Amino acid sequence: MQIASITLHAAPLRRATSAAKTRARADDGAGRNRCRTCNLRELCLPGGIVQDEVDAFSDTVFTRRRVKRGDTLYRLGEEFNALYAVRAGFFKSSVVLEDGRDQVTGFHMAGEIVGMDGIGTERHASDVIALEDSEVCIIPYARLEEAGMQRQLHRAMSRELVRDQGVMMLLGTMRAEERLAAFLLNLSTRFVARGFSPSEFHLRMTREEIGSYLGLSLETVSRLFSRFQDDGLIAVRQKHIVIHDIAGLKAVMVKVQD
Amino acid sequence: MQIASITLHAAPLRRATSAAKTRARADDGAGRNRCRTCNLRELCLPGGIVQDEVDAFSDTVFTRRRVKRGDTLYRLGEEFNALYAVRAGFFKSSVVLEDGRDQVTGFHMAGEIVGMDGIGTERHASDVIALEDSEVCIIPYARLEEAGMQRQLHRAMSRELVRDQGVMMLLGTMRAEERLAAFLLNLSTRFVARGFSPSEFHLRMTREEIGSYLGLSLETVSRLFSRFQDDGLIAVRQKHIVIHDIAGLKAVMVKVQD
DNA sequence: CGTACCTTTGATAGAGTTCAAGAACGGTGG
């Protein structure tokens, strides 16, 4: 089975055969995209809307932007004027405390929207950094309103709120084992939705970034990977992960606390 | 100085003299409210918008709903069709894991909006329970769109996303002392914005609920209250809190980690 | 006015952090 996103343009499995053509069609040659022909349209903003809403939005064309590994998409305090839809690649978002401590607040892959935390204050409230060479669609905020896409934006933001609740739950009530199991299962689910293997993938973040996201030290993350491997749940070799026992990972989350 | 919200209808200090009249005007006598005359309008959904937007919305009239202490405003899984603006009282929201563990994800006071996590799936994603006899404005979601209030909703949701990031930071990187200090300072700030004393208030939640929110055990919360008191930062007697040294509390958050 | 709930405080234990050192990897330049 194909391993998720080894290269920048690795295409989702299920659409692999037509992916090249689709991408060509989605690109007007001037670094801009048309939603109608974008192979991410089911995952992106218009996700889940009725057909005529898609049509209204489909002719809208958005500029792309490439972000190299390690570069920032935006920084805390920068003026907000657009949302970004991840087209390819992988991002992390993080917040910094005055004293320098920082916390990774999320990882973002193709089809996901970042930047919504800037709407309220018209300033971005976090840093977003590419973990590999990536590409985004720039969605000017004003344009969303013209296109009558508010409802889709509400949905996307609401989903984000629910996701945040999940992270709070994870940080507030779960033990280290459970957090990492939940993290791996979450990644697996998201890769599946993109047509990649649910059981084999490359982590694009370091142990330190995983630890920051999960509220653990990087050593604990490393130790847990080793333990999961010893228990036959996964195989780890650096950033390459194979999940051998999904049910076993799920069991980690329920069997621990009693 | 007046202590925040001892009674259901305790009015914010700064508006205390006209509060009774204001409330009377905001109520059309049929359990419904007009935003224009609501004394919470600066804090609620229209907060921060330009004048003509306020006017467009001001004539909208919303039904109220009373929720008794201990009763639920809504439950996880319930169908979503409205947002709720807290008019008076105090709520907590929480999520439950399959195994019964639950986590308080937020506390909500007058002028704050709850229910936004239901927009995405059209089902509420959390439980919201009144911690004292309370009252909300019911804001039907469909009505927001008719009234062209989407932008205000975006702002409210975005602010919530930023708030969530703060909670993640708290849970992910702060130690117990820092969490509780941050919690007290946050409450203080919110009370001030409502015209109450920044330094003296009644907690409306139990130690257990505070602990759940902060990812700590109730015993740790209790011990920290005692320690803060011994250190002269606050005075605690059950749920009554007096902050003696705001700067000292702030210092707890920076001096600990080095 | 009684009882159930909440809070405080102590003692103990354990999960996870911190410090440390060596190993493996990957990118870069000769």
Place this chain on the structure above:
DNA sequence: CCACCGTTCTTGAACTCTATCAAAGGTACG
């Protein structure tokens, strides 16, 4: 293409913070 260097990862050992268990007050609500 290979060697080198910085970064990332792994693993061990000691320690520390916070949870857990337990028991005794204290409150407040019905």
